[in-house]
Amino acid sequence: MAEPLLSVRDLHTRYAVGKQVLRAVDGVSFEVGRGETVGLVGESGCGKSTLGKTVLRLVPSVEGAIVLDGADITRLGDGAMAQHRRRMQMIFQDPFGSLNPRQTIRTVLDTALKVHRQGDRAERRRRMTEIVERVGLPADALDRYPHEFSGGQRQRIGIARALVLRPALIVCDEPVSALDVSIQAQILNLLVDLKRDLGLSYLFISHDLSVVRYFADRVLVMYLGRIVESASHATLWRDPRHPYTKALFAALPSTDPTHKRGAPPIKGELTTDLSSGCRFCSRCPAATDRCRSEEPLLRSVGEGHHAACHYA
């Protein structure tokens, strides 16, 4: 098998919260193949955004390895890291908060190109015009300011800013969550086209399982800092094994009013209680004594299908 674009092994990220230590990412391993979209789904506070930022080296990891294109970038200094940063870019949730309101789109894009020493003035100008057109913005967008654009167009600017550097990997952190439904479809379709045309790989982070299932080739389900299930999109949809994944599917409201809705499969909310045993057992409808004492490890339950549950 070809070497994956990104390989993450046993990654740990911790935050200090007062005198306590929050294990936001607690031993996560996964790979993103070339041209592959990996979806990362979980509820708020499960560590999915922290994982995305750790992979990009925006947040320091304490243990583990991040290998991009065969190069271990886990401990690189700022200077050595710079050449790798261009290869991996991020698209943020809030397209307004991530753009400087005082800078024209040209400045936003040109700064990215200058920082990474991409081309001379003419070449930069050509690349900016090209990318603005490619993401579906009008040609005069370059000399306008962020507030002149609608939410969907601002997200296109965010995409242009990430793509102007011609990266290989894009971490998309909830790229459509802040957008209206009709605009979400436009942006998702654009991301699909860009991936196909430019051979991109995505790590697609979202709380919305239906969007992830549509958009990803492979899905990772995250709960309290750990991956609890990973499978191809089709397998996960057909045969979810972890009770948490099943609960996420069951909680999605169907647009068919005749489709009878059952009682919510799980109660309560994400806690930060990391006692011994399975992290999900306080909310799990099928928890047993074994779950309370012994932590389940991620194990193979089928071809390319892993789940961290004793009973999967």
Added chain:
Amino acid sequence: MSLLAVENLTVAFPGHVAVREVSFAIEPGETLALVGESGCGKSVTAFSMMRLLPPNARVVTGRILLDGADLMAASPAEMREVRGKKISLIQQEPMTSLNPVLSIGTQIGEVIRRHEKVSRRTARARCIELLDLVSIPDAHRRIDDYPHNLSGGMRQRVMIAMAVACGPKLLIADEPTTALDVTTQAQVLDLLDDLRRRLSMAVLLITHDLGVVAQWADRINVMYAGRIVEQAAIRPFFAQPMHPYSRGLLGARVDVDADEHYSASRLSEIPGSVGSAAGEAGCPFAPRCPMVETSCRVVPPSLLAFEAGRRVACPVSLQAVTLEAARHG
């Protein structure tokens, strides 16, 4: 008689009109959904019903009849009796709606004592009952907690407890679960539905999520650019959405029930954005509409009756559906 009727409501802000000629009625005990994208005027409509519009908003025309009495003509003192007692509001973000320096018991008790002459002790006992009612565990202990002690779902339960404290006839829920996780969303919406039955109140559910509407509402009003474009009962609506915008909204959503994947099918888009129609005379949806005809660009279409309880602001779509029915009939 309807519990509450909004008649021909138009609300303007300096420079733009947020709500245009909106009329609808809420029947006692039902859940009516008000659906639309950000900026379509659904929250402004809700705030008008509570008379809580920002100072720069102006109600140009319209009446809001609660049990036959016009709220637009009510005095500020009369409105204070209505809010919390007859109509309550819960909002999207429970953290910003709760006072961070007061315990939740104090905040719920304040609502009770504002509307009813009861002692502190009685109010406190009622608070505990209410927290029980919204399924907050250990209510007698939790009552002295502060908002920051609670999770997002629990805070929203506290907001609901506060809203139903004085047994309102109408609860306006403005995006009540948008800030919550999916597993919590189902729990909170089930709670609202349960309370609606037990307290026999009506719920105006404002949301952008058609899945939430399909599962928890009885009727739907779809809003676009300040106007209601379709009114229907839930089953006929989802079986056959009639306004092109309603169809577009349903189509653009990743279907939970179908096994769709990007490698096999594209999502159907609604091209452009709400702003596309700025300065145009006709139907506000015309620049984005796949069925647009020249007549659409003259005057904005008004709501036309189709079946009992169903009205659509699109003569083109109505005609197409009628023709289709005649061909098969």
